[in-house]
Amino acid sequence: MNSKSLILLRAMFMSTSRINALKHTTDKKIRKKHIGAIVGAAVLAVYGAVMVGLIAGVMAGFGFKEAVPGMVASVITIMSLVFTLLKSNGYLYGFKEYDMIMAMPFSVNEVVSDRFLFMYLRDLRWDTLISLSALVGYAIAVRPTVLTYVLWILLTPFIPLVPTVISALLGVLVARIGSRSKHRNVIQIVLIYIFVIPMFFIQYIINYIIGSDKVDDVLSSSSDLFAGISKAIPTVGWFGKAINETDVLSAVLLLAVSLIIYVGAVILIGKSYRRINSNLAGFEVKRNAKKQDASGIYKKKPLVWSIAYKEFKRITGSTTCATNICMGMVMAVLVGVILLFVKIDSVILLFTHGHPADVTPYRLIWPFIVYFFVGMVPSTAPSPSLEGKNDWIIKTMPIDEMTVCRGRMLFNLCLTLPAGLFAVLSGCHAMKGGIVDYLISIYLIVVLVLFSTVYGMKCGLKHVKLDWENEVEVVKNGPAVNTYVLPNLFGTMIVIALMIVLSFIMDLKLLVLIVSALYIILTLWSYARVRKLAHI
Amino acid sequence: MNVLEISNYTKVYGGDKKACDDVSLTVESGDIFGFIGHNGAGKSTTIRAVVGVLDFEEGTIKIDGHDVRTEPIECKKITAYIPDNPDLYENLTGLQYLNFVADTFDVSEEDRRQRISDYAARFEITDALPDPISSYSHGMKQKVAIISALIHNPRLLVLDEPFVGLDPQAAFILKEIMHEMCEEGSAVFFSTHVLDVAEKLCNKIAIIKKGRIIANGKIEELIGDHESLEEVFLEAVKDEQ
Numbered sequence: 001m002n003s004k005s006l007i008l009l010r011a012m013f014m015s016t017s018r019i020n021a022l023k024h025t026t027d028k029k030i031r032k033k034h035i036g037a038i039v040g041a042a043v044l045a046v047y048g049a050v051m052v053g054l055i056a057g058v059m060a061g062f063g064f065k066e067a068v069p070g071m072v073a074s075v076i077t078i079m080s081l082v083f084t085l086l087k088s089n090g091y092l093y094g095f096k097e098y099d100m101i102m103a104m105p106f107s108v109n110e111v112v113s114d115r116f117l118f119m120y121l122r123d124l125r126w127d128t129l130i131s132l133s134a135l136v137g138y139a140i141a142v143r144p145t146v147l148t149y150v151l152w153i154l155l156t157p158f159i160p161l162v163p164t165v166i167s168a169l170l171g172v173l174v175a176r177i178g179s180r181s182k183h184r185n186v187i188q189i190v191l192i193y194i195f196v197i198p199m200f201f202i203q204y205i206i207n208y209i210i211g212s213d214k215v216d217d218v219l220s221s222s223s224d225l226f227a228g229i230s231k232a233i234p235t236v237g238w239f240g241k242a243i244n245e246t247d248v249l250s251a252v253l254l255l256a257v258s259l260i261i262y263v264g265a266v267i268l269i270g271k272s273y274r275r276i277n278s279n280l281a282g283f284e285v286k287r288n289a290k291k292q293d294a295s296g297i298y299k300k301k302p303l304v305w306s307i308a309y310k311e312f313k314r315i316t317g318s319t320t321c322a323t324n325i326c327m328g329m330v331m332a333v334l335v336g337v338i339l340l341f342v343k344i345d346s347v348i349l350l351f352t353h354g355h356p357a358d359v360t361p362y363r364l365i366w367p368f369i370v371y372f373f374v375g376m377v378p379s380t381a382p383s384p385s386l387e388g389k390n391d392w393i394i395k396t397m398p399i400d401e402m403t404v405c406r407g408r409m410l411f412n413l414c415l416t417l418p419a420g421l422f423a424v425l426s427g428c429h430a431m432k433g434g435i436v437d438y439l440i441s442i443y444l445i446v447v448l449v450l451f452s453t454v455y456g457m458k459c460g461l462k463h464v465k466l467d468w469e470n471e472v473e474v475v476k477n478g479p480a481v482n483t484y485v486l487p488n489l490f491g492t493m494i495v496i497a498l499m500i501v502l503s504f505i506m507d508l509k510l511l512v513l514i515v516s517a518l519y520i521i522l523t524l525w526s527y528a529r530v531r532k533l534a535h536i
Numbered sequence: 537m538n539v540l541e542i543s544n545y546t547k548v549y550g551g552d553k554k555a556c557d558d559v560s561l562t563v564e565s566g567d568i569f570g571f572i573g574h575n576g577a578g579k580s581t582t583i584r585a586v587v588g589v590l591d592f593e594e595g596t597i598k599i600d601g602h603d604v605r606t607e608p609i610e611c612k613k614i615t616a617y618i619p620d621n622p623d624l625y626e627n628l629t630g631l632q633y634l635n636f637v638a639d640t641f642d643v644s645e646e647d648r649r650q651r652i653s654d655y656a657a658r659f660e661i662t663d664a665l666p667d668p669i670s671s672y673s674h675g676m677k678q679k680v681a682i683i684s685a686l687i688h689n690p691r692l693l694v695l696d697e698p699f700v701g702l703d704p705q706a707a708f709i710l711k712e713i714m715h716e717m718c719e720e721g722s723a724v725f726f727s728t729h730v731l732d733v734a735e736k737l738c739n740k741i742a743i744i745k746k747g748r749i750i751a752n753g754k755i756e757e758l759i760g761d762h763e764s765l766e767e768v769f770l771e772a773v774k775d776e777q
Contacts, residue, residue: 313632
């Protein structure tokens with residue numbers, strides 16, 4: 001890597017660094033925001049480190065020490081595969097400052113290499129945190145040799161390299177196929193879903209491949225799973241072998257293969273990089289696109305619908321937004337479709353590693369599981385930040401901020417409610433629910449989606465970030481999205497677990513009513529906060 | 537009648553840096569008011585406060601008698617703004633964007649159809665309107681921004697460096713439109729670096745330097761015995777130094 005590349009890489013990090021922004025801003029409001037985000041990230045990091053360290057320590061302490069390196073490498077690999085694919089459009093290509101950077105005296109390979117390294121190094125912070133926390137837990141339980149420490153620390157940066165390259169190449173393939181068509185956004189979104197969705201089910205795919213139906217408890221089940229992943233993904237296997245057997249050859253293999261694949265990928269991407277970006281910039285393709293029929297377009301629409309339509313075009317017009325925001329909806333619909341055609345017992349067997357279980361008494365918990373998907377990332381959370389440089393348009397219009405919020409919430413309801421209703425009804429049908437179950441399920445998903453929409457709006461307004469360079473910064477890593485996602489994710493998991501446990505001592509229908517009442521109270525509180533933040 | 541009235545407007549950044557200091561000026565019905573100054577003098581900071589994009593701490597800004605801080609919606613209903621860099625919704629087509637703006641200003645179907653087709657024809661952009669804005673050049677985006685600003689027939693048109701990126705013909709049409717608006721009783725307030733344009737187009741001028749107004753008045757009075765506005769500007773700026 002030459003000094004020019006380093007300068008570019010440094011500039012990319014500085015332009016997105018909160019610490020750098022904090023150092024140079026004197027505005028108290030902005031400083032508070034940056035400090036809040038840094039503290040939030042630090043809390044998340046500490047929480048993640050403790051959790052990973054505990055899991056690694058418990059696994060190693062209970063006799064599954066050989067599974068720990070595999071677990072670390074598997075988690076990092078799957079994270080890198082999923083997140084890189086979701087981010088490569090926006091980070092690697094199709095980014096705003098493309099023209100400016102390409103006009104500078106950098107070779108295409110330098111730009112590709114730097115953009116790739118930027119994406120890789122940003123994620124490496126979290127990968128290193130996971131790896132080193134696991135090492136601490138592992139070391140406390142196992143007391144390994146010094147060489148194990150050295151190999152673990154040295155090899156950590158190389159674990160995510162190959163999966164990141166593979167995902168980036170898939171991303172480029174998606175971009176390349178999409179860039180040839182006038183419907184490139186739709187093609188890119190569909191292709192990304194095709195690649196990403198199986199990764200969420202990798203655990204079940206691996207179990208299916210290795211036929212792991214002999215498991216009898218969580219630890220041995222996990223141990224078998226990571227052994228399966230180690231077999232299926234060579235880099236995970238090499239890391240595990242290097243640590244467990246202090247095998248230097250595996251370590252060298254991991255290093256060498258990662259570097260060779262990285263260099264090869266940079267050269268390969270570099271060859272078509274300029275063409276893909278030119279097509280994505282869109283002149284020739286778009287200018288030849290069929291002219292849209294103007295008749296009817298002058299029709300006056302109610303204002304909130306007009307804003308909702310603008311949101312629809314904004315979200316679906318960007319691959320990054322559509323893939324991140326609509327992922328939960330797509331998964332909910334997919335599960336709904338599966339439940340229409342596959343017997344519920346067969347689906348349960350897949351998820352319980354072959355153990356039959358009667359879930360029909362818990363059918364009223366199904367809407368919460370559907371909500372886990374459809375409420376993953378509401379469009380209302382990143383929406384105010386997505387205005388970015390367009391913020392002046394809304395601000396100079398004669399409409400109050402609450403009307404804009406209503407339009408945004410309307411769009412999110414249009415997006416999530418049909419998907420949620422379909423998945424809920426499909427699940428209710430599969431679990432042979434009666435009319436009361438159907439009605440309660442519909443009521444529940446409406447309540448939950450309303451909560452997700454309004455709470456997302458509250459987070460979006462409270463943590464608005466307009467000065468972004470790349471929309472990934474607000475859609476994926478934005479403070480509003482993070483503030484929404486984590487409490488909502490853990491909250492939903494806790495609610496599901498509590499309802500299952502409490503259903504043994506009280507009627508599930510009554511429990512559902514109590515929980516839904518709590519969600520309604522939270523929705524009303526969030527709505528009041530939205531009104532306050534919108535200066536009503 | 538005063539369409540825009542700025543009184544003692546002060547904008548402070550970061551607690552101590554004054555971007556604008558005690559700015560006062562008045563734009564009357566029929567005025568084409570030019571706002572001149574160096575880069576960073578405070579032109580955009582003033583304009584952004586006028587159109588409601590920027591909050592401010594001291595002073596008052598009134599549009600047609602409505603205070604921008606206490607009656608922002610009333611002010612925005614009669615104002616139009618064209619920024620120096622027209623960042624529009626790239627995922628909408630030109631036509632979709634213009635209709636979105638028309639919806640927000642509650643423009644009737646008949647009026648929007650007529651105004652969009654008239655202005656699009658004048659700026660020779662009709663054929664491009666069904667294309668996505670992301671495929672437009674800077675000048676085309678600027679033209680769409682101008683049409684969107686005119687769609688509700690504003691009482692006050694505020695422009696930040698409006699001629700940057702426009703081709704000569706489009707610049708000529710924009711000047712024509714400014715004159716037409718003023719003849720109908722509206723007012724235009726715009727910033728520019730191009731002193732020749734300001735001299736030919738405006739009937740009133742204000743010069744801002746380091747956040748303070750250093751000259752303000754009718755163009756004939758300001759020029760007085762000087763040869764041109766350029767000479768007045770250079771002299772005013774020099775005197776302040």
